[in-house]
Amino acid sequence: MAHVTGDWHWAFRVTPCMGGVALVLLILLVPRRIQRRTEAHRALSIHGSIRVAAEKPGAQGAAKTSWCQDVTSLGKNWSFVWSSLGLTAMAFVTGALGLWVPMFLYRAQVALGIVQQCLEKSCNSSNSLIFGGITIGTGILGVIAGAEAARRLRKTNNRADPLICATSMFVSSLCLYIAIMVAQKNILSTFIFIAFGELFLSVNWAVVTDILLYVVTPRRQSTAIALQILVSHLLGDAGSPYLIGMISNAIQAKKDQSLQWSFCSLQYSFIICVFVGVFGGGFFLLTSFYIEEDRKEAEQL
Template sequence: MDEVEAPAVSAGGDEVTAAITTCCVDLLSGNGHKNYCNSRTRNDNTTIYNGCNSTIHCSCDRNRDRIGRSGNSSDSNHLIVILGGYLALPPQRAPHKICQMGLLGWLDNNIIINWTPADNQVKRVSSVTHVDSTSTVVTKMDPAQDPPLLLGEQRSWKREWAALNILFFVNLINYMDRVTIAAVLSKVKNQYGLDDKKSGFLQTAFVISYMIFAPVFGYLGDRYSRKVLMAGGVIFWSITTLLGSLPPENFFLFLALRGLVGIGEASYSTIAPTIIGDMFPEDKRTIALGIFYYAIPIGSGLGYMVGSYIAIWSGKWYWALRITPILGTTATLLILFVLREPPRGEADGGVHISTTSIIEDVKDLAGNMSYIWSTLGFTAATFALGAMSWWAPDFIERAERIRTDDVDLGRISFIFGTITCVGGATGITLAVYLSKALRERFNRIDPVICAAGLICGVPLIMSAVLLENTAPLATWFLFFIGLTLLSLNWSVVPDMLLYTVLPTRRGTASAIQILISHMFGDAASPYIVGAISDARSTDMTNHEEYFIALRNAMLLPCVILAVGGCVFIFNIFTILRDKKRCQRQLQAGRTSPFTSPCPSASSSNSDPDRSSVPSLNGQPAVGDLWQDTSTLMANHPTA
């Protein structure tokens, strides 16, 4: 077959010349088939077409391939392999020369990656609008928009949303477990004879172990199987929670078991958001994160309600800890056998970005001011929410005891749980809607949402605390509105992390954010509020003094909320710069993004430089690559 000059591909006026690669994508990755165009073994009727100087064609017959089309022995899918990326052609339509491009009109919505010699940048182009015999006019597509899952695989959104439901379920029981003790705190205090400071330390011990191990799992999650790490963590905290439901007489043993629960939960909370970031491109990621973080208010609310009613039904508070271990076992099986683990950076076109050292990761994050500001602001929100979620039911119970001796703990936990569920879900929904609706017109909207939520929530939460003894109905309403506003940041802060941090650093970034936000947030706040309350109360039998001491202590989180709102204001001025910086790093592929994803299937002693396209730091040796291809074509009987 005659060789002809490669056509120019015009993208927005730029002349784009595609460098070649001698590697045809493995269409059945994971199913044992590894057939490459540079392999001399042919058991799948692969045909190589020698079209233009810069292209190899592959046609593979499959009963079922990874493109998402079905076929039979006469129904083939055809690939144009370019620089590790490719275009999928319709069955039975394979052109024998790339320069005869009239048949490429079926390429709508397929994707190709091209190398641009002019500016050493990667361009992902899509949506073929015109094809003729010499050129293809395309429109450039943002790298984050609808890229393929793997080379050769189109996105199955049903599978992605099913995976999201699994992650939501695990996060739900995660937060159910966290607040179950708070729902029965007065009974735990009675059994062990605890004051406010020691009972607050129950939550602090959990969060301390949680935040210490979060960076460990973040580091591992950027380098090893995330499914295995999550499944191991979930089954670990399920076992330790179950052991904690066999109440030891020694308080410190119970405290140690609650600390071990934090280790298991750290694995999931650190890794799960990075999987969502790799599954969903930016235009879908905000909604996906919103759904995932619905589990925080809903799980917390269910923890209050289920925990208190199980304790009342059984007459034993520790029975409340036996529900989540059963659900955790189910979650482990779903993670191991149903959940798909995407390649790191899949949704951002960064699947070929290599991991870097932990020192380099931390240095890069230290220069990301948006990450720093959002972490500090989130820490302030976590401080306030941690204190309120732990102490609010007990605070309201103390106010009730001033008015009556007949206090219904189940009713208090049910109402507060309902407020947490509905208010939290409303806040997350509102945040997702505002972020999606306004981001195109005002691309700094995310930190604005977070700042507004914290600042506006301060007077409402403060009023709820001060009015509890005199206007309990108003307190419930103010708590509802306040929690709604504070919940605006739950999905927005992780979203900001995902679009300002490289995919290979997200696990580490998430872990450090968890470490800082919990170390100075909800690890400290329950203990600090309890210690302040103890310092102001000398007689626990005096209901009014006991209530006022805790009321005054709960004003501290309101002050911290105001500080957090101011920090998010600083974030407004840095978010756009850091987002563009991350996009440039993805497009440039700092760590040799064009390393071939499918190595040579021929001899093991082949030159490694011939099995990959050189880094963009230098000009690709197109002539050398074509020499390899020419040799391949000459040696192949179908060429």
């Protein structure tokens, strides 16, 4: 986009346009019947109550609850709480990788002598483009693989969803650790392990959403989704790039400026992402202890 328009800022101006296109497609392509159902469900969720539709005579609506009561109930739903913390760990790692991996790869290449240090304000590098392609490809494959794995394993294990998420987080953390460590020796291997790390990280996106939908009652799902998005971004990708950069600068300040130490400081700070990923896997393991009970409770309400 910078080459086409002459200004890198247009890369960020395209995103709202894509959102507008998505909105138009939703209006044009989603059947009106589904829209009415969605709107009715959203209205009922906001008011904290569910009323049975007119075409279902004889059924009785659920008791009304306030928004504060819904939030309190969600706080006692341990499957929701632990899976939300697991999602927050995923967002933390994703945000840090998205901002710092291209710079990390560039510093590794400079330290290895593959490229010369660029002292200009704007430097041409293929790392961002390659990493972006890896992120898109692994994101698509990961979501498909996660959904299919969950569909198959649910038939034999009621705790399959959180166990899939936990396993993928542990494997992703291992792959990212290897990528961080081999960067000072082989860039190609770094790209490969970053790809695997992002692939296993992406496995969880669809599965976490499924967990929320069946452990939370329908009238509270809108609130649950909003809270989960807020917490995951607020404690996850909103602050992780800043934290990684701050730690890297603090480490770098302990020694004299050098190309090797500049790379090592970012390498050491990236280790935090590995630990956060492991904690995320632990949160999903905790989810597996409560998911059956919470699912049954949601189905009964």
